[in-house]
Amino acid sequence: MTSTDSQPFLSIKDLKVHFSTEDGTVKAVDGLSFDLARGKTLGIVGESGSGKSVTNLTILGLHNPDSTKVEGSIELDGEELNGASEKTLEKLRGNKMAMIFQDALASLSPYHTIGTQIGEVYRKHTGASKAEARARAIEMLKRVGIPQPDSRVDNYPHEFSGGMRQRAMIAMALVCDPKLLIADEPTTALDVTVQAQIMDLLKDLQQEFGTSIIFITHDLGVIADIADDVLVMYGGRCVERGPKAEVLRAPQHPYTWGLLGSMPSLEGPVDVPLTPIPGSPPSLLNPPSGCRFHPRCAFADKVEGGKCAKERPSLEIMDGRGNACHLTDDQRREFLSHAVAGKAH
Known part of the structure; x- marks a missing residue:
């Protein structure tokens, strides 16, 4: 089933994410609902511990099923994800939906080159050969603005600057042209100039691919630059929602x-x-x-x-x-x- 243009590409309804711990149940997300249209950007803002990242990790199915209870509906392009098998989610992750994590250095493997890591995602979802995957990695590095991509593709993460590592993470997330991109505070550790470059890059790539973006941050200034709509979270709940201009x-x-x-x-x-x-x-x-x-x-x-x-x-x-x-x-x-x-x- 595929949604029409009039239907939201992503629809979250009454989402609850509770973690079982030795001290009791953590109600990390407690009744959250929102929609995201195709090609639009939703900014989710709030302090640390408000449930922003948990919400989006749950969309991708990146939680421990043994200690996590998830209730509610997560519908992506007409397909229900809550309760979907791990095999189904693996096919969607990296292919139809992808995530840019906050700390690129911690998220990238120090033992493999940048090109190998980007190419691995491409090979897994397309069945491409190593040569084809390498060529695709070079193409994506060029697209995200990495200089001399033919040679930098063989560099390791520690050989990239902070801004270049974040660009490499974006290249990895977009290598299979996903229709949903979740960016979890991707500019937090970067200086202001590089932040602006990353924001411009995301907007350009969104126009090129028609990607729907969820942008997680604690910075309303960043939201003012990139989002179409804003969702403010506090204590695992949405406290305010609306078009960016109206909320700000x-x-x-x-x-x-x-x-x-x-x-x-x-x-x-x-x-x-x-x-x-x-x-x-x-x-x-x-x-x-x-x-x-x-x-x-x-x-x-x-x-x-x-x-x-x-x-x-x-x-x-x-x-x-x-x-x-x-x-x-x-x-x-x-x-x-x-x-x-x-x-x-």
Whole structure:
């Protein structure tokens, strides 16, 4: 079964990912839903421990089935992945869906050349010969901007710079022209100039291949550059979702306000102080009741009856826009200007 253009290429519905540990059950993802259209980019943003990476590792089936319980639906191009066999997932990984990991040096094998590692993926999914795989590796290295690809194909990962290793990872991910690319903070360890080059490369390759991209980051500045839509995660749940321009210019959830308030702005007054979000992300072994952000929220006491601590706010999506917060629309309009003053992007 293949989806039509009007249907989402990737559809996640009520996804729950729980890990069994000696200390109890970790509710890493707890009821997450979103869609991703063909050729579009979804930016998933949130602090460490919010469930971003777990969500996307689960899409690829990269979890330990002995200690992980996965509920909900993961539908890729009309095919259900939750409950699919390992053989089915192996055919899809690297071929129809691929992932760029955060630390390229840790993800690449130090014992094999860059060309061998890229070629191995190509051979596995196409049955190509070693010569054909080498030629394809050279082609991909050239496509991602590696200079002298004919000779650099025989280099080992430690002989590449950080930016070149990340480009090699992108080449490996794209060698079989996957239709879904998951990028897990691929620019975090790179300097600003190389970050910009990698972002431009991803956008160019997306136009060339028509790839759908999930871009995971904690940096809203990166999201502003690459994403079409934004999903904000906190404590294993989605707290806000919508088109990039709307989320960044008129955020609706206090957590998103906090993320924007902690970022410097080139457009606002230079004397606006950065405001960190107080406290720490919640333990997912024993998460707070109600809204998981309420212990850190400066506006929880504005909601009558202690509702934030008692009742989980629902996430209602209208025209692709929604937030999970008990504040009224009037309260949000009143508090927004104070929460992210001078931080609009």
